[in-house]
Amino acid sequence: xxxxxxxxxxxxxxxxxxxxxxxxxxxxxxxxxxxxxxxxxxxxxxxxxxxxxxxxxxxxxxxxxxxxxxxxxxxxxxxxxxxxxxxxxxxxxxxxxxxxxxxxxxxxxxxxxxxxxxxxxxxxxxxxxxxxxxxxxxxxxxxxxxxxxxxxxxxxxxxxxxxxxxxxxxxxxxxxxxxxxxxxxxxxxxxxxxxxxxxxxxxxxxxxxxxxxxxxxxxxxxxxxxxxxxxxxxxxxxxxxxxxxxxxxxxxxxxxxxxxxxxxxxxxxxxxxxxxxxxxxxxxxxxxxxxxxxxxxxxxxxxxxxxxxxxxxxxxxxxxxxxxxxxxxxxxxxxxxxxxxxxxxxxxxxxxxxxxxxxxxxxxxxxxxxxx
Numbered sequence: 001x002x003x004x005x006x007x008x009x010x011x012x013x014x015x016x017x018x019x020x021x022x023x024x025x026x027x028x029x030x031x032x033x034x035x036x037x038x039x040x041x042x043x044x045x046x047x048x049x050x051x052x053x054x055x056x057x058x059x060x061x062x063x064x065x066x067x068x069x070x071x072x073x074x075x076x077x078x079x080x081x082x083x084x085x086x087x088x089x090x091x092x093x094x095x096x097x098x099x100x101x102x103x104x105x106x107x108x109x110x111x112x113x114x115x116x117x118x119x120x121x122x123x124x125x126x127x128x129x130x131x132x133x134x135x136x137x138x139x140x141x142x143x144x145x146x147x148x149x150x151x152x153x154x155x156x157x158x159x160x161x162x163x164x165x166x167x168x169x170x171x172x173x174x175x176x177x178x179x180x181x182x183x184x185x186x187x188x189x190x191x192x193x194x195x196x197x198x199x200x201x202x203x204x205x206x207x208x209x210x211x212x213x214x215x216x217x218x219x220x221x222x223x224x225x226x227x228x229x230x231x232x233x234x235x236x237x238x239x240x241x242x243x244x245x246x247x248x249x250x251x252x253x254x255x256x257x258x259x260x261x262x263x264x265x266x267x268x269x270x271x272x273x274x275x276x277x278x279x280x281x282x283x284x285x286x287x288x289x290x291x292x293x294x295x296x297x298x299x300x301x302x303x304x305x306x307x308x309x310x311x312x313x314x315x316x317x318x319x320x321x322x323x324x325x326x327x328x329x330x331x332x333x334x335x336x337x338x339x340x341x342x343x344x345x346x347x348x349x350x351x352x353x354x355x356x357x358x359x360x361x362x363x364x365x366x367x368x369x370x371x372x
Contacts (some may be wrong), residue, residue: 002137005048011266012041016260016325018291020341022272026342034256034325040261046268047358049184061262068177069254082134082328083251089138090243104146106275113147113224117157117221120144125164128329129171135167137329153224156340157217162329163355164213169329170317171199176328177293178316181202183299186309200311201306205359207213244337248280253331261294278364284315285356288322312320312361322352354370 005165016037019026026033066252069082093100107116120143128136140161144154169175173183179198186193264286275283280299287295299312320327324334324344336346 002048005044005266007019008044009041012037012044013286014101014182020324021345022141022234030324031252031256034260034349035252037261038256038259043257043263044265045266055266056263059086061258061269064262065255065258066256069251073122073244082249082254085132085134085245086138086250086332087243090133090238090246091240093142094238100142101146104143104365108147111220113149114218120213121161121217122162122214124161125168125213125362126207129175132174133165133169133176133327133329134332136169137162137332138319140165140329141333145337148226153221154337155343156347158333158337158339159215159321159344160213160217160220160351162327162333162339163318163348163351164210165329166320166327167213167317168210170206170313171203175200178258178296181293181296182300182309185297186302188302190302191306192365198313202310202317205314205362206317209355209359249335250331251252253325254328257325258289258294260289261298264290265294266296277305278360280308281311281315281360281363282356284312285322287319287350288326292320292327293371303367311363314363315356316358318355322348340345 005110019034020030021027027250029087035305041062042056044056048055068081069083098265120140124136124140141158144158144161147154147157149157153277163180170179173180183193183195183197186197284299296312299310304312321330323344324330324341326348330348333339
């Protein structure tokens with residue numbers, strides 16, 4: 001039975017990885033497709049156990065899937081979630097459309113795109129740890145979508161910026177659900193993780209990476225050879241119905257990722273402690289497909305060494321930008337800008353692999369050579 005479940009989950013994983021690129025209808029209805037795959041994975045997981053813990057369909061998982069998109073934080077007792085942020089900000093943008101268009105045009109008149117693009121990527125990447133990756137992504141797409149650039153240029157800048165936002169959000173527990181989970185799970189012995197734990201542990205890698213991505217955004221812009229002599233930005237005004245539909249799609253997307261992550265948890269959790277740091281780093285490339293918060297919940301525990309924790313987090317944060325379903329900012333940006341899975345992967349996979357290889361050398365090669 002264990003072998004049956006393992007093989008079944010592997011088939012579902014490959015299906016999620018391949019079919020959005022191969023079948024246009026699936027690509028156009030990615031939320032529904034991932035939801036169906038999540039239901040299948042969670043059902044299959046019910047045929048096995050994990051250290052005596054009930055797997056598969058449970059009331060807790062259903063409640064989490066229904067409520068997590070609506071409640072990632074609480075302000076004055078009022079739940080604040082991804083769906084509310086997407087909906088409220090979308091309505092505000094609809095109401096203040098002309099003011100936003102005027103402000104963006106003034107910014108472009110005052111500064112060159114060669115200044116705006118790298119600064120936009122770097123600033124949003126770093127402040128994502130404070131204002132959340134979700135809000136940073138919404139601000140990003142409204143500005144990039146209005147820029148007088150060809151679609152290919154907008155896609156490249158958006159993907160690069162979403163990498164920066166995903167990495168920058170890893171600096172504090174305010175950035176995204178993954179970081180909140182990590183701090184919660186390591187709050188006791190031996191780490192006693194507090195607000196500054198992530199900055200102290202992986203900030204030395206994340207901040208330079210965000211700055212590097214800003215430079216890459218500038219390179220991508222220069223490659224397009226944009227004529228800035230007569231630039232005029234146009235902010236397209238959505239219908240209110242489109243704003244509501246997008247919020248609904250985000251809700252379904254997060255439910256799907258919750259089911260997928262919970263379904264794959266027995267497969268992931270059973271092998272974590274046995275995987276060395278370098279292996280854990282590369283294994284976490286599955287974050288390109290699965291919800292990184294759920295993977296963090298399955299992987300991160302106080303029994304891991306600090307090196308293993310660092311490796312796991314860096315693998316999760318970097319690879320989350322490679323595909324649309326890898327991170328919430330990706331989902332929001334792709335949905336708003338109409339970026340397909342193929343278009344995202346064309347930029348995201350090479351960039352993600354390059355970052356993974358670069359940080360692998362930084363994290364592990366010096367220690368292997370006896371320099372750390």
